Amino acid sequence: xxxxxxxxxxxxxxxxxxxxxxxxxxxxxxxxxxxxxxxxxxxxxxxxxxxxxxxxxxxxxxxxxxxxxxxxxxxxxxxxxxxxxxxxxxxxxxxxxxxxxxxxxxxxxxxxxxxxxxxxxxxxxxxxxxxxxxxxxxxxxxxxxxxxxxxxxxxxxxxxxxxxxxxxxxxxxxxxxxxxxxxxxxxxxxxxxxxxxxxxxxxxxxxxxxxxxxxxxxxxxxxxxxxxxxxxxxxxxxxxxxxxxxxxxxxxxxxxxxxxxxxxxxxxxxxxxxxxxxxxxxxxxxxxxxxxxxxxxxxxxxxxxxxxxxxxxxxxxxxxx
Amino acid sequence: xxxxxxxxxxxxxxxxxxxxxxxxxxxxxxxxxxxxxxxxxxxxxxxxxxxxxxxxxxxxxxxxxxxxxxxxxxxxxxxxxxxxxxxxxxxxxxxxxxxxxxxxxxxxxxxxxxxxxxxxxxxxxxxxxxxxxxxxxxxxxxxxxxxxxxxxxxxxxxxxxxxxxxxxxxxxxxxxxxxxxxxxxxxxxxxxxxxxxxxxxxxxxxxxxxxxxxxxxxxxxxxxxxxxxxxxxxxxxxxxxxxxxxxxxxxxxxxxxxxxxxxxxxxxxxxxxxxxxxxxxxxxxxxxxxxxxxxxxxxxxxxxxxxxxxxxxxxxxxxxx
Numbered sequence: 001x002x003x004x005x006x007x008x009x010x011x012x013x014x015x016x017x018x019x020x021x022x023x024x025x026x027x028x029x030x031x032x033x034x035x036x037x038x039x040x041x042x043x044x045x046x047x048x049x050x051x052x053x054x055x056x057x058x059x060x061x062x063x064x065x066x067x068x069x070x071x072x073x074x075x076x077x078x079x080x081x082x083x084x085x086x087x088x089x090x091x092x093x094x095x096x097x098x099x100x101x102x103x104x105x106x107x108x109x110x111x112x113x114x115x116x117x118x119x120x121x122x123x124x125x126x127x128x129x130x131x132x133x134x135x136x137x138x139x140x141x142x143x144x145x146x147x148x149x150x151x152x153x154x155x156x157x158x159x160x161x162x163x164x165x166x167x168x169x170x171x172x173x174x175x176x177x178x179x180x181x182x183x184x185x186x187x188x189x190x191x192x193x194x195x196x197x198x199x200x201x202x203x204x205x206x207x208x209x210x211x212x213x214x215x216x217x218x219x220x221x222x223x224x225x226x227x228x229x230x231x232x233x234x235x236x237x238x239x240x241x242x243x244x245x246x247x248x249x250x251x252x253x254x255x256x257x258x259x260x261x262x263x264x265x266x267x268x269x270x271x272x273x274x275x276x277x278x279x280x281x282x283x284x285x286x287x288x289x290x291x292x293x294x295x296x297x298x299x300x301x302x303x304x305x306x307x308x309x310x311x312x313x314x315x316x317x318x319x320x321x
Numbered sequence: 322x323x324x325x326x327x328x329x330x331x332x333x334x335x336x337x338x339x340x341x342x343x344x345x346x347x348x349x350x351x352x353x354x355x356x357x358x359x360x361x362x363x364x365x366x367x368x369x370x371x372x373x374x375x376x377x378x379x380x381x382x383x384x385x386x387x388x389x390x391x392x393x394x395x396x397x398x399x400x401x402x403x404x405x406x407x408x409x410x411x412x413x414x415x416x417x418x419x420x421x422x423x424x425x426x427x428x429x430x431x432x433x434x435x436x437x438x439x440x441x442x443x444x445x446x447x448x449x450x451x452x453x454x455x456x457x458x459x460x461x462x463x464x465x466x467x468x469x470x471x472x473x474x475x476x477x478x479x480x481x482x483x484x485x486x487x488x489x490x491x492x493x494x495x496x497x498x499x500x501x502x503x504x505x506x507x508x509x510x511x512x513x514x515x516x517x518x519x520x521x522x523x524x525x526x527x528x529x530x531x532x533x534x535x536x537x538x539x540x541x542x543x544x545x546x547x548x549x550x551x552x553x554x555x556x557x558x559x560x561x562x563x564x565x566x567x568x569x570x571x572x573x574x575x576x577x578x579x580x581x582x583x584x585x586x587x588x589x590x591x592x593x594x595x596x597x598x599x600x601x602x603x604x605x606x607x608x609x610x611x612x613x614x615x616x617x618x619x620x621x622x623x624x625x626x627x628x629x630x631x632x633x634x635x636x637x638x639x640x641x642x
Binding site for chain 2: 021022025026027028029030031032033035036037038039040041042043044045048049071072074075077081083084085086087116117118119121122123124125127129131132133134136138141143144145209210225
């Protein structure tokens with residue numbers, strides 16, 4: 001298959017977004033959005049961000065776009081469009097490249113997103129670069145720098161599931177573990193929290209971040225951007241009941257530093273907490289209060305465990321991964 | 322330098338575009354544009370799209386962004402923002418990566434463009450993926466499918482310069498050639514025709530394409546998208562006077578199939594041709610009438626040379642480059 005017939009094969013027969021005036025087929029796409037526009041880009045390289053041994057091509061595409069959609073959720077934005085640049089090694093059969101695009105299409109369809117551009121080039125290693133574009137009502141974009149003292153810190157879903165899934169994918173005997181399929185699915189096909197994030201538009205002030213590198217990292221980003229201290233209560237950090245079958249040190253590592261759960265962590269004024277719970281109910285999202293925001297001379301994150309308060313560092317942060 | 326200090330080093334101290342509400346520093350950038358929005362993405366891989374033997378890191382960045390800006394010019398759009406994903410092999414010193422970004426910044430500054438996002442990841446080969454976002458007055462985006470019979474076909478600048486430059490860069494004795502520096506500069510630091518393209522907003526109808534793969538390819542794209550025949554007059558194809566020092570077969574190859582000149586080729590109603598010439602004068606752009614558009618049952622491009630009419634194929638097209 002040459003580039004032309006490949007682009008034809010991924011070209012949509014109709015546009016899902018009414019805002020789109022022109023998708024793939026000219027030098028650029030054209031659209032019109034009356035709200036604020038949100039744009040982010042993320043790149044995934046084989047054997048660094050994913051491995052063929054734990055992901056099928058469909059999952060590679062699904063998860064790559066999920067990570068980008070999660071950035072939109074972290075901004076309070078509705079994902080609308082995506083552009084894909086892909087470097088394809090000659091050893092990859094075109095059918096597997098198509099499967100990557102099918103994976104992206106599967107999650108894009110859930111949000112009526114249109115693929116509006118891209119580039120396919122050959123190279124030595126598979127690299128997928130996605131730009132996602134979304135919209136948010138004017139001045140309703142959610143930033144990390146909006147935490148204030150007295151805020152409640154919340155997180156959606158359960159943490160550490162994706163790392164547990166990755167761990168199980170490295171095991172020959174994964175099936176002896178309880179809920180192995182659940183954890184593996186959470187790793188391969190994570191669900192960004194778009195509906196819940198859009199629900200939060202009812203609130204005047206929310207600081208928000210998505211859990212791509214572990215909550216230790218994300219909580220520190222909020223603390224730094226807002227110049228506040230955040231205290232997390234270890235007992236309250238939500239984990240799946242079957243996570244308890246793994247060694248304690250794994251549990252600790254995964255829930256604080258295990259990335260790629262693509263849950264949301266944020267802070268809201270205490271008075272708005274009941275509204276957040278109502279939005280969670282309405283969007284069938286689990287939400288848990290896990291801490292509080294305090295004034296602080298230096299931005300810091302602590303966790304309290306067995307009545308001991310300890311510093312929580314950005315351990316999840318990786319150099320140039 | 323780790324990823325954090327690198328991102329700090331490329332983070333702008335102020336925003337050039339008033340439309341930008343939030344640049345680098347959160348999960349995504351936020352901006353507001355009242356006009357139609359135009360977006361495109363392009364990827365460049367070492368040893369496929371560029372080589373260290375002919376390009377310094379500064380030029381690699383400059384030319385990569387120039388190619389993207391040229392896509393905006395091809396749409397009649399004003400470039401505003403860009404996002405950069407870069408895969409960096411460990412053998413590349415961080416200083417050279419910074420030089421790539423300096424090259425991008427040099428051309429971005431000419432258009433007051435802001436770098437609003439990106440991702441830096443490690444990998445085996447250098448790959449740069451750029452998404453560029455621009456704006457165009459509502460329904461003034463220029464497409465390939467708008468050519469009508471009787472239109473004049475025009476092209477900006479001179480053709481084949483970039484390929485001549487690449488040819489000279491492969492020669493030990495480049496300096497014996499006339500205007501070698503000119504051709505090499507045209508290859509390394511091409512100038513997209515943004516001002517001229519914006520000037521064309523005065524016209525109601527223009528079909529437009531940029532010359533990234535050679536005019537044979539681009540003219541065929543317009544003919545196909547518009548279902549018309551295009552006839553080009555070989556005598557009229559503009560070349561630099563010093564291109565004549567190269568063998569005739571090189572001249573022919575470069576002017577029709579030599580890509581990366583990033584000139585514009587388009588068609589306009591004959592009555593608007595004087596206005597196009599005026600816009601060219603005002604923006605100090607050379608513009609040349611090179612052909613005409615005709616009705617045709619099948620889309621075709623011909624060129625007339627020595628009173629002989631021959632088919633011109635999309636020879637410049639390359640599979641998955």
